[in-house]
Amino acid sequence: MSLQFTDEEFQSAWKELDEPQLEGGWELFTETMGVKIYRLHDKETGLYEYKVFGVLNTCNAELCADVYMDLAYRKNWDTYVKELYQKDFSGQTAIYWEVKYPFPMSNRDYVYMRERRDLDVDGRKIWVILARSAPETPCAEKSGVLRVKDYKQSVALESDGGCGTKVFMNYFDNPGGSIPTWLVNWAAKTGVPGFLTDMQKACSNYSKFCTKK
Numbered sequence: 001m002s003l004q005f006t007d008e009e010f011q012s013a014w015k016e017l018d019e020p021q022l023e024g025g026w027e028l029f030t031e032t033m034g035v036k037i038y039r040l041h042d043k044e045t046g047l048y049e050y051k052v053f054g055v056l057n058t059c060n061a062e063l064c065a066d067v068y069m070d071l072a073y074r075k076n077w078d079t080y081v082k083e084l085y086q087k088d089f090s091g092q093t094a095i096y097w098e099v100k101y102p103f104p105m106s107n108r109d110y111v112y113m114r115e116r117r118d119l120d121v122d123g124r125k126i127w128v129i130l131a132r133s134a135p136e137t138p139c140a141e142k143s144g145v146l147r148v149k150d151y152k153q154s155v156a157l158e159s160d161g162g163c164g165t166k167v168f169m170n171y172f173d174n175p176g177g178s179i180p181t182w183l184v185n186w187a188a189k190t191g192v193p194g195f196l197t198d199m200q201k202a203c204s205n206y207s208k209f210c211t212k213k
Contacts, residue, residue, distance in 0.1 A: 059203035
């Protein structure tokens with residue numbers, strides 16, 4: 001089944017590795033541990049869309065893509081995951097993901113589609129993964145968990161020329177409900193670099209996980 005992502009969407013993701021597209025109101029939000037995070041205010045929702053540029057120093061790009069795609073392994077290393085699986089919902093394949101939120105807030109869950117393409121761009125190997133919410137998927141909402149209906153993410157990965165990986169990530173989600181601004185800022189400022197650090201560690205342990213399977 002086609003996941004409805006266009007060639008242009010894949011192209012615009014990997015092109016950010018060469019030339020970040022930051023016109024139109026993007027501002028540098030924070031820079032930490034070699035990771036730059038930009039944000040763009042979404043007037044309609046009052047929320048921010050984010051772009052992340054960084055390098056994972058100790059893992060190659062293909063391994064990063066494999067780790068990013070492996071849902072069973074994600075449950076093993078990402079402490080915010082409550083549930084995560086791919087399933088056929090009445091003929092439509094989608095991913096269900098429940099994320100733990102700090103007390104007293106309700107957990108959030110996502111139902112989304114994603115597609116990975118391993119690209120050859122004039123001899124360059126680039127891995128691109130696109131995801132977006134699929135609210136039309138027939139997946140019942142859970143009591144006490146808020147469904148995120150507006151979510152998108154794109155990731156582009158390429159060798160940094162050494163042992164590491166150049167990373168571009170673009171994401172937006174509207175978590176709904178009432179979330180304090182400090183928590184949104186905290187999640188963006190510490191959550192994203194923290195996620196990349198955890199992912200780097202996950203890459204180094206992936207071969208052990210695969211041999212145990």
